[in-house]
Every structure is written in C-alpha cells, then in structure tokens.
Amino acid sequence: MNGFRPVKIGMTVAIFGLLVSLVSLALPGFEQSAVYAAEPAADAAPSFLYEPAPKLTAADYPTVAGVNSRVVVWVFAQLHLWFAAFVLAVPIFVFIIEVIGMRTRDKRYDDMAYEFIKVSITAYSLTAILGGGLVFSLILFYPHLFTYLSTIFSESMFYYALLFFAESAVLYIYYYGWHWLQGGFKKWVHLTLGLVLNAVGTTLMLLANAWLTFMMSPAGVDAAGVFSGDEWAAVHNFLWNPINLHRFVANIAYGGSIVGAYAAFKFLTAGTRQERAHYDWMGYNANFIAICALLPLPFAGYYLAAEIYAYSQQMGITLMGGIFAWLFIIQAVLIGTLFLSANYYLWCGMGRSDGAKRYTKYIKYIAIVLVGAFLVWFTPHTLVLTNEELKALGGPHHKILGPLGIMPAKNTAVNVMIIFTALSFMFYRRSNKVAVVSWEKAGNAIQVALFSAGLLNIIFLGVYHGYFTNTVYKVAASIPQVLTTLVIIVASITLDSFIYRGAQEVGPLRWGRIPERAQYALFLLAVAFTWLMGLMGYIRSGIRQHWHVVDIMRDASSEAFTPTLGYAANVVSVAAxxxxxxxxxIFWIAQVSSAKTLPAGYWKE
Amino acid sequence: MKIPRLLQAVLVLAGVYFGFIIVFDVILGAVIPASLLAMYMFFTTAGVFMVFTYDEDQTRELVAPIKALVEDPSKRLWRNIVFAIVPLAAGGFTYVQMQPSFEAPLELRTIHPAPPSTAKIYGKRVNLLKLENPLRKIEKEDPEKFRELVNQGAAVYIQNCQYCHGDKLDGNGLYAAGLNPTPLNFQDVGTIAQLQESYLFWRISTGGPGLPKEAAPWISSMPVWQNFLKEDEIWKVILYLYDYTGHRPRSWEHE
Known part of the structure; x- marks a missing residue:
C-alpha cells in the first residue's frame, strides 16, 4: 500500500487544480471583462457568443514578489511533460510485453511487465501533482491566456478531466489486479484493461497536444481570435498530427530509456547473481524498446519540422536558421550520444555470449562509421570562427564543411547512423547462434549486397539531390532516403530470421555477464533523452516568440522576450x-515497497 | 611486437587529430576551425573509448599501464614524474585559456534572421508569407523577356551590390574585407538556395535597420535599398541572383 498514498495526494491535487480552473471561469476576475470588452468583435455574427483574443498590457499579468512567472510555468510544464511521457509510454510496452508473455507462456515476461508498471505507478501520482502545479501556475500568472484557451477548449478540457478519472480507475485495476487476473479468461480481461488504459492515455495526450499546437498554429478562430464555435477545427489544427506522431514515438523511446535506467540502478545495487541476471535481462529489453522507437524518431522529427516550415516560413527559420539554430547543434550532439550509448550497450552485451567473438571484429568499423556520421550530424552550418580563421577562410562560410551544416548532409548522416545501429543489433542477435540452413552463405551475400546498395543509394541521394538540385528536391530527397533505410532494416532482419530458423545456440546466454560500464550507458541514455526533450520542448514553445497564440494573442508580460540560449539551457538543466x-x-520507493522489516518483539504474539 | 592498447588508443587519437589538420589546413587549404576540431576530437575520443572498452579483457589491458603506474612500487619514479607533470600541464592549459587576449570575442552569428509575417515596404504593409516575385512567372511565359529582365537585374547588381557581395556573388567584393560580418556568399548552398524570394525582397528592401527586434543586436551594414531602388529593380536583382548562381528559390511546390 506504500504506493497508494502519493497516488491519493496526486489525485487530490489534480482534481483540486481542475476544480479551480473550472471555478475560475465563473469568477468575475477571470471573466472576459475589461480587456475583452475593449475590443470590438471582428465579425458581428458570432460576437454575442465569443469575444476576440484580449489585447493585454503588462498590468494584466499578476505578479508575486520575487517569483519569475515564466520560469515557474516553464519548469512545471516541463516536469509534468517528462513524467507524462513516461507514464503514457510504459503501459504501451507493458501491453506488448504482456502479449509476448501470453504467447510464449514465459512467466519472466509477465513479471517484467509487472515490474515496469510498478515503477510507473508512483510516477503517475507525480504526473498528477505536477499537472496540478501547472494549472495553478497558469491560472495564477497567465489568467487571461488560460481563460481564452479554456473558452475555446471548454469541451475538450471537460472530457480531459473525465478521461483522467477513467485513466486512474483503469490503471489501478490493471496494476493492483495483476496477480488476481491471471490465467485463461482472466488474463484476457487483464490484457483488455491494458488496451483500454493505452487508448485512454493516448487520447489524453492527443487532447493536451491540441491545446499547445493551437497556440502555435491556431485554427477555428478568425484573425482577431474570435472563436468560430467549432472546437474540432481548433483541435485539428495544422501542427496537431505532426506533434501527435512525434510525441507518441518519442514517449516510447523515452519510457524505454527510463525503465532501462531503473534496471541499471537495480543491476548495480543487486546483491545476488540471480538479481544481476534478472536486471541485466530487464535492462536489455528496455534498451531494445528504446532503440526500436529511437530508429524512426528522426523521421517523425523531420516531418514535424517540415510541417512547421510549411505552416510558417517565419517559424521555420526561427527554428532552424535563426536564434534557435544553436540549440539544434546541442540537439544533434545529444541525439548522437543516444545512438553511441545504445550501440555501446549492445557491444558490451555481446559478452553474454561465447559465440560473439565471430562478430566483435566488426565493431571497430561500425564505430568508425557511427562516429564519422555523428561528426557530420552535428557540424554547424555557421561556424564559430576566430578572427584569424575568418581571414584565412575569406568569410564565415567553409567551402568543405559548410555544406555539411544543411539538411541533406544531416539526413544522410542520420540514415547511416540508423542503419549501422540496426547492424549492431543484428550482430548482437547473431552472436549466440549458428545457422543450420544450407543457403546461409547466399543469404549473407544478399544481406551484404542489400546494405551496400542501400548505403550507396542514401549517399548518392544525399550528395546529388542535396547539392545539385533546388530546395524542393532537397527536402523531397529525404523520403527515398528514409524508405531505403526502412527497406534495408526490414528486409535484412526478415532475411536474418529465415537464415537463423532452427539455429543452434552456441551456449546459454549468460545474463548478468556484462561490464558495469554498460549500465552507465543506460543512465546516459535516460539523461540524454531527458535533457534533449527539455531543450527541444523549449524550442517548440519558444518559436512562438512574443505570442501566446501566434499572430492572435500577444504576450505582453515583462517576460515576453526570447531568453538567451545560455539562460534557457540553464533553466532546462535545472529542471532536468x-x-x-x-x-x-521513484526508483527508491519502488525498492522500499518490496522491503520488509521484521520488528522482533514489537507485536504481541 | 604488439603495441600496448593504451598506446594504440593514444596513437589513433593523435592520428585523427593530425589527420584533420593535414587534410584541411594543408591539403585542402581550408582551415578547420579550432572550435569544431575540439568538438570532433571530443566525440572521436568517446568513440575510441567505446571500441577499446566494450570487452572486459581488453579494458583490463587498456588500463593495466595506468593501474601499474599508480599501484606498482617499482614504478615510483615514473609515478612521481607523472604526478608532477599532470598538474603542471593542467595549470599551464588553464593559464593559456585564461590569459587576456586582444582577439575580438567570438560571435554566434544568426545567418537567417526570421522574417516577420508582415513588413512595411514601399509604404505598403506586405504579407511576406504570401508574397511572390511578380516577374517569376515570365520565366515560363516569355523566356526572352525574362532574359532581358535578368540582364537588367545584373546591371542593378553591378551598379549597387557587387562592391560588397562581389562580382562573382561570392561575398568577396572590394569592401568585403572591411566588413564584419562579411557580406553573404550567394553561391553557398546555405544562403539564397534555402530561401523564398519574398525573404530576399524583405532583406534587400529593409536592410540592416529592418532586421527584426528578436535576436538583436544586429551588426549588419546592409543599406535600406527601398530608399535607393525601385520595387521592380529589387525583384529583377533577385532574378539575377538566382540566375547567376544556378540556385532555385525555395518553394513548396514541385515545378
């Protein structure tokens, strides 16, 4: 019952937050009074229903002495998002692991799924507490913005609150009923609950995404911000689906990395060999989930960025060519770090098998390609030059390195990194197996041909379309590159499964035989993900610049300016x-919940 | 003789470091910036560390000399030498880094300031998101007339722009050396090739003073050309910029 108390506190705070927000709509101070009334409605017809977006002044923002309102909202929003991403992701792969367990009838999967959900249950209450904090701080510091948004999204906010109750109810039955709903029909009921939990959780995310994307690409309102009354139009705004896709995939990768860190924590503190073996296995699976979601993530991100450009050139340039471009270099470094640490973990994990020696000789070549692609990936377009270097180059553009700073080179690099990460994974899978099919050599030759042709195609597309065609083809070239990468990965893994059908095992996999260094790679994965999400989240929000709702509702607070990169990075780092x-x-509390103390002589016998 | 693994790692890193310098500074004649080389070497070191330590036995071999240096009583002399040199080297490095210099501080220059959605140009409020070059359609309709417009744009460019941006449009005009930041190189794939024509129109018309308030202060010395040129002259110059460099303006539609 240890986990129950924080859950209750979280629920109480969240419900209170929701109530406050609903009540606030009815309070005179929050009514669309002076600031709203001053603006005549742009369109006479709906004006009796909806007012234009208010034109605010600095005096419309309540202040609390010594408190920076933007930082408070920023930190609450960021912390809430990290936890929300985690608690939404965990049930997705817990569901998948439970299915695997049911199919294979291997109880270890079921136990692991339970342990994953156990970790997320405390995080769930923290998500609620932080969500409450976010609502409080928004109402407190940005009352007019909150009122305007809740006028437009009143229905979805109401359903959000209802779904939140549904999510809690399903989650508790799913978690606390895990051992009760076992075997036969009961297990199917439990699995169905998992599905419902995911459906509700994902819907919650989609609703929240609608509010924030509305602020970036408003729809369902006119130029003055007068709401048309069609909430679906406001929800289904231009950037809603790109964000939905990106967040859905990223959440899974993030959730995988956090439970990977949990497994690493448990591995390092394990007292017995069995425990080490168990948490090594758990860490491996968590890393596998993170990598699976990480591989398509750059494409989802690219789609989002392309849609932002398509929506507004101004926003697109602010994002990647203007003030935020340098944060993208940090992003590139962190994404590269994710790939490197995920690969390192796989290479270290090859030590579990006695047959790995056949493949470890290739690791150095994979590393050379990965690091090479990584260097291209983070090379900035505008270089930081000393005056001497500037003179030596004759200008700020480097004729060799400059082109590495634009998207075609980046796309090529990230595709190569993804393919070689998949190759590392294939070698890992093969390390403990010996193929028995007669056509093994032919199969391997096909795979080599597939990888070679695919890589050549990606590099050709990157170089040709990147430098010898105009921008529209530069952007379009990324699609065949992505398709090539997907074909290579899917075809080679499918072929591999046929080559190794009925394969002999070299020996039992020695779970637990992995250097402790590898566990730090798992920590690095989680930390890099966290920091990355914080920085990129800031960019996503920051490209609105001085607008609450782009081109419709101006931010007139004293904090409306775009902070310096260093300041923003500091805020995100402190939040991280x-x-x-x-x-x-949370890790500690999960450990405490299973610890027992026998107080000798305390209780009456 | 087998080279000790620690030495192997050091040799690899030294090879990569000097490789970069030889290839860029000597062979290609295009200096590799120190800031970038530092980043490259940091992640190359990470990569070397990964390759040399993924296996337990190899890791032991890698750290054996370091361990021996610290623990082996027979290596006392070497230990003392290393323990004296390392702090001295760290101190020397810090001293060099902290030494005051006359070099101007580095700047992270924003190459593409974000355009506002609307701007006041030639006394009109122009929507930059929808603005198109009115002369661009002539390219298909009447190629001969289009060629004539490009030539007119070239004349405007030569009379007004080439002093800074260069007669080859490479940002290397007569005055370029006196400007910091240096004028943009339109030949580069990262400048006009990445932009819509409306963006160029905004930048040329409003110049340095018209740069957005965000990300200020700017240090552009670009004149406000709407004070000196006619509107159609600017559009013609834009035609010339793309024609001469062979780039196409950014657009979202396939032609």
Missing part, C-alpha cells in the same frame, strides 16, 4: 536535475 532527483526517488 529536479526530474532526475524525483526519478531516483
């Missing part, structure tokens, strides 16, 4: 440290 501290707390 707070998050990490809370995550360590």
């Amino acid at each position: 440290i707070i998050f990490m501290a809370l995550v360590i707390f």
